[in-house]
Amino acid sequence: AFQDVKLPEAEKFLQKAVEIDPKFAAAWYELGKVQQQNQQLEHAHESYLKALAADAKFMAPYEQLAELAVNAGRWRELADTTQRLLELDPIDHPAAYFYNAVANLKLDKIDAAEKSAWAGEKLDTDHRYPKREQLLAMILARKRDYTAAAEHIRRYLQLAPGADDAARMRVQ
Numbered sequence: 001a002f003q004d005v006k007l008p009e010a011e012k013f014l015q016k017a018v019e020i021d022p023k024f025a026a027a028w029y030e031l032g033k034v035q036q037q038n039q040q041l042e043h044a045h046e047s048y049l050k051a052l053a054a055d056a057k058f059m060a061p062y063e064q065l066a067e068l069a070v071n072a073g074r075w076r077e078l079a080d081t082t083q084r085l086l087e088l089d090p091i092d093h094p095a096a097y098f099y100n101a102v103a104n105l106k107l108d109k110i111d112a113a114e115k116s117a118w119a120g121e122k123l124d125t126d127h128r129y130p131k132r133e134q135l136l137a138m139i140l141a142r143k144r145d146y147t148a149a150a151e152h153i154r155r156y157l158q159l160a161p162g163a164d165d166a167a168r169m170r171v172q
Contacts, residue, residue: 010034018050025055032064041068057088066099079103079112086116094123098132105139114139130159134169 014031017024032047045068048061062085069078082100085093097120104113117136124132133156140149153169160166 007034007038023054025051025058028054029061070099075103075106079107094120098129101135110139110142127159130156133159
């Protein structure tokens with residue numbers, strides 16, 4: 001039903017599945033995805049949390065919770081969620097380092113933000129996340145290391161010359 005974009009039907013089946021087995025982590029996760037697709041964001045949030053309560057090592061709900069936290073500007077939640085994800089798997093989620101760094105920067109935890117940004121930089125060898133360069137520039141500027149910050153802006157512009165914010169970055 002979900003694949004056929006019959007979301008109300010999919011939600012009904014998934015609700016029944018979690019009613020039958022409240023510890024069915026994958027069903028809670030899929031229910032959260034359907035709810036998120038329907039813009040029922042608080043319900044989706046609760047479903048992802050129930051998926052993790054059923055299986056704390058299930059990676060996918062962490063990623064969805066992080067996405068919800070970013071979009072809602074819930075920086076403490078984003079920092080905590082990405083930190084838990086990275087503790088479970090520090091290798092396969094370079095985007096989680098980026099979001100962890102963003103959250104910590106927003107929370108004014110500059111050293112933690114820098115640590116996450118650099119850890120993600122090491123994993124992102126093919127530069128799939130050029131925004132990390134921009135993020136490092138912001139962190140280094142906050143630490144008053146303007147020379148290094150400028151270098152990261154230059155690298156960002158090399159990696160993403162057509163980015164929406166390229167003109168603003170050139171001015172900075």
